[in-house]
Amino acid sequence: MTATSGSASATAFVREAAETPATDASAARLPGRSRTSSRLGRIVVWVALGLCSCAFLYPLVWLISASFKPREEVFDNALIPHTFSPQNFVEVWQQLPLLSWVFTSLAIAVLAAGLAAVSSSVVAFGFAFFRFPGRGLLFGLVLGTMMLPTAVTMVPQYLIWHGLGLVGTWVPLFGANLFGSAFYIFLQRQFYLGLPRELFDAARIDGLGAWGLFRRIAMPLSIPSFVIVFLFEFQASWNNLQGALIYLNGGSPSSFTVPLGISYAMTAFSPTNGGHGDYQFVMVASLLVTLPMLILFAFGQRFFVEGVATQARKG
Amino acid sequence: MSLRMTLRRREALAGYAFISPWIIGFLVFTAGSMIYSLVVSFSRYDLLTGSISPAGAENYAELLQDPKVAQSLGNTLYYAVLAVPLEIIVALALALVLSRAGRAAGFFRTVFYLPKMTPAVATASVFLILLNGNSGAINRFLRLFGIEGPQWLVDPHWVVPSIVIMTLWGVSGTMVIFLAALNTVPRELHEAASVDGAGPVRRFFSITVPMISGAIFFNVVVLTIAAFQVFDQAYLLFWRDQTNASPSSSLFYAVYLFQQAFRQFDFGFASAMAWLLFAIVLVITLIQVKLSNRFVYYEAEARS
Numbered sequence: 001m002t003a004t005s006g007s008a009s010a011t012a013f014v015r016e017a018a019e020t021p022a023t024d025a026s027a028a029r030l031p032g033r034s035r036t037s038s039r040l041g042r043i044v045v046w047v048a049l050g051l052c053s054c055a056f057l058y059p060l061v062w063l064i065s066a067s068f069k070p071r072e073e074v075f076d077n078a079l080i081p082h083t084f085s086p087q088n089f090v091e092v093w094q095q096l097p098l099l100s101w102v103f104t105s106l107a108i109a110v111l112a113a114g115l116a117a118v119s120s121s122v123v124a125f126g127f128a129f130f131r132f133p134g135r136g137l138l139f140g141l142v143l144g145t146m147m148l149p150t151a152v153t154m155v156p157q158y159l160i161w162h163g164l165g166l167v168g169t170w171v172p173l174f175g176a177n178l179f180g181s182a183f184y185i186f187l188q189r190q191f192y193l194g195l196p197r198e199l200f201d202a203a204r205i206d207g208l209g210a211w212g213l214f215r216r217i218a219m220p221l222s223i224p225s226f227v228i229v230f231l232f233e234f235q236a237s238w239n240n241l242q243g244a245l246i247y248l249n250g251g252s253p254s255s256f257t258v259p260l261g262i263s264y265a266m267t268a269f270s271p272t273n274g275g276h277g278d279y280q281f282v283m284v285a286s287l288l289v290t291l292p293m294l295i296l297f298a299f300g301q302r303f304f305v306e307g308v309a310t311q312a313r314k315g
Numbered sequence: 316m317s318l319r320m321t322l323r324r325r326e327a328l329a330g331y332a333f334i335s336p337w338i339i340g341f342l343v344f345t346a347g348s349m350i351y352s353l354v355v356s357f358s359r360y361d362l363l364t365g366s367i368s369p370a371g372a373e374n375y376a377e378l379l380q381d382p383k384v385a386q387s388l389g390n391t392l393y394y395a396v397l398a399v400p401l402e403i404i405v406a407l408a409l410a411l412v413l414s415r416a417g418r419a420a421g422f423f424r425t426v427f428y429l430p431k432m433t434p435a436v437a438t439a440s441v442f443l444i445l446l447n448g449n450s451g452a453i454n455r456f457l458r459l460f461g462i463e464g465p466q467w468l469v470d471p472h473w474v475v476p477s478i479v480i481m482t483l484w485g486v487s488g489t490m491v492i493f494l495a496a497l498n499t500v501p502r503e504l505h506e507a508a509s510v511d512g513a514g515p516v517r518r519f520f521s522i523t524v525p526m527i528s529g530a531i532f533f534n535v536v537v538l539t540i541a542a543f544q545v546f547d548q549a550y551l552l553f554w555r556d557q558t559n560a561s562p563s564s565s566l567f568y569a570v571y572l573f574q575q576a577f578r579q580f581d582f583g584f585a586s587a588m589a590w591l592l593f594a595i596v597l598v599i600t601l602i603q604v605k606l607s608n609r610f611v612y613y614e615a616e617a618r619s
Contacts, residue, residue: 045415052409053426059441059484060429062452066444077450119336126333130326142337145345147536149544149596151572151589155355155582156348162362179340210329239434241547246577262436266443267556279444286437293432301425 063290067283074279085280092284097254101261102289104170105238108257112174112237116181117229121222123180124188125214129200139189146182158246172247173240173257177233184229191225192218231300235293258289356586374587383563383571384588388595390475391568395542398479402538403531406486410493411523424494427487439551442481443468453480468552471564478548489534496530497523528611536603543596544569568592 066074070085092098127139161172195218203217219226244260253264262285269277331338359370378384409427413420430438445452448466457464465473467480504522513521524531546569553561554570557578572592576585 041415045412048412049416049419049423052412053423056427056430056484056487058452059438059445060433062445063437063441066441075444075447075450077444077447077452077455123334123337126330130330130333131323132327132330135330138334138338141341145341147540147600148345149540149589149592151544151569152352152593153345153348154572155576155586155589156351157344158576159351159355159582160343160348163365176340176344178336179344180337185337210333214333235432239436241435241550242573245550245573249577259434259436262440263551263555266436266440266551270556282440286434286440290433290437293434294429297425297428297432 060290063283063287067280067287069280069283071278071280074283088280088284092281092288095278095281096261096265096285097256098261098285098288100254101256101258104255105258105289108170108173109234109237111170112177113230113234115174115177116184116233117226119178119180120184120229121188121219121226122214124185125192125218127185128189128192129213129218130210142182142185146186154246161247167247168250169247173243174237181233184233187229188222188225191222195221227300231296234296238289238293258285262286262289352586352589355582356590358583360582362580362582370583374583375591377584378587378591383566384591386563387566387568387571390564390566391543391545394475394478394545394567395539397475398482398542399535399538401479401483402486402489403534405483406489406534407493407531409486409490410497411519413490413494414497424487424491427490430485431487433485435547436551438481438484439548442477442484442548443552446477446480469562471562474553474562474565478545478552481548482545489538492530492534493527496527500526525612528607532603532607532611536600539599539603540596543592546570546573 062077062079065079065081067088068084068086069076069078069081069088070083073082076082127135127142157172157176158167161167161175164171166172166175199217200213203213208216239259240257241259241263244257245263248256248260253261256264262282265282265285269279269282355367356374357370357372358367359373360367413423413427416423446467448454448464448469451464451467453467454464467473467477500523504526505518508518508522545567549565549567549570550573553565554574568588572585572588575581575588
């Protein structure tokens with residue numbers, strides 16, 4: 001029950017991007033009882049949108065501002081720095097091994113996202129296209145694992161990687177992605193189910209085997225859903241603090257990922273740890289790790305819409 | 316007949332081959348891990364020697380006696396009770412406003428979504444200062460209205476609400492799901508109701524809420540499960556620095572579990588904690604499912 005309703009909303013989530021503009025137009029033509037009440041309504045909506053935007057943007061604008069402040073002014077909470085200190089952006093590279101953090105995080109995120117996208121699409125194809133005994137039950141299990149708290153498997157998974165001698169390496173941070181991940185399997189299965197069946201039947205008559213159907217037809221057509229999974233997992237990996245704490249915390253700071261590194265910098269430069277810390281560097285580092293995510297989002301939004309538009313056309 | 320049998324068997328084999336990565340992963344990383352975790356929770360585990368010896372229910376007995384377990388569970392429950400309804404209300408309100416924004420909806424959706432893209436470490440490092448009781452922006456804003464804000468991150472009573480504020484800043488994921496659900500509500504229903512004289516409030520509660528009850532239910536379940544696992548913000552703001560004493564009201568269940576597992580390396584105790592968490596989350600989810608049968612409207616049922 002839980003899993004089914006979950007799946008419905010998740011598809012809706014993906015479909016949403018393509019559908020929003022169309023329905024917005026009809027929403028604008030609300031049947032107001034009189035012209036004045038609809039104008040009032042519109043004013044309320046715009047004021048609400050403006051206020052909410054301020055609330056959501058303020059911390060980000062403040063972060064940008066704080067990263068330009070000299071050490072003494074970081075805590076003054078002014079939105080515009082009294083003194084501009086762009087040298088923060090130069091000095092941060094000497095103060096923190098930021099470059100190696102970014103490299104480590106980037107490598108792990110690419111591996112994690114690539115593996116998750118490939119393995120999940122293979123598994124999803126199996127669930128979408130072949131009939132076999134136990135399919136419904138197994139797919140129910142896939143959905144069920146989405147609801148499992150990560151804490152339950154945290155310790156035994158650590159013991160697995162410990163047993164393999166891989167604690168302290170990058171492997172535990174992407175290794176499990178080799179086996180597909182529930183939400184992505186679900187997402188890509190939905191996408192495959194939207195592809196026209198005749199395409200596959202024709203190819204099968206032409207003598208294409210199961211792997212050929214996947215490799216030559218399903219994969220090229222499902223690039224949008226592949227990109228969606230890649231972006232989702234890239235973000236999850238880039239932000240993964242707990243995993244890095246478990247598997248990389250024992251090493252030297254230069255071997256940290258970005259989230260672990262900033263967590264380390266927050267302690268090292270903390271104002272409570274010996275007076276006025278160089279917290280401006282924490283701000284610069286925080287800004288620098290947020291920017292790739294914002295760029296990813298700017299770039300990814302198009303793919304959400306595309307992925308969905310393909311699906312909607314099949315409709 | 317026999318040809319069809321072999322074809323069918325071939326198809327089944329291909330299907331199993333394609334899903335085999337997931338089956339292996341499930342057996343090792345999910346089912347196997349869960350069983351092993353249950354075994355460890357009834358054992359004494361020594362990481363150095365890798366030796367494991369049966370301990371009966373010792374870890375669970377310790378669990379009940381450890382005041383920090385009860386404390387962290389209480390804090391986490393308090394957080395869930397506060398955060399989940401607020402997240403639902405704020406996300407739904409934002410989605411409603413967005414659904415009326417016309418052509419600008421895309422732009423504002425992007426703006427609202429940016430916090431969701433911000434890594435937890437960056438959020439924590441910013442809110443650490445914004446929530447400062449004396450000079451922080453949030454209390455300065457409250458002062459404009461003559462309200463003297465609390466010492467958010469210092470006063471034990473305000474620690475959990477502080478984390479709730481940070482959670483609410485990233486509420487847009489939930490909002491997006493509501494937005495999608497709102498788009499499925501047929502316009503004609505609203506039009507017919509307003510012809511019959513139903514005002515916007517009445518229409519909201521009699522049409523919108525029942526029509527999107529599936530999405531509300533989904534979000535409540537998912538957010539509740541997430542609330543019991545809150546880790547990043549509590550760890551970053553309070554437990555990152557092991558030399559510092561933090562108020563006990565900031566000890567979340569997932570943080571204490573993490574400390575027991577990966578700071579004390581008491582795997583038996585941590586596994587028992589994990590299973591207690593699993594049991595609690597399972598019971599709460601089942602209750603929610605039971606309740607949902609009464610309140611959730613499924614389109615498919617109505618059609619058939």
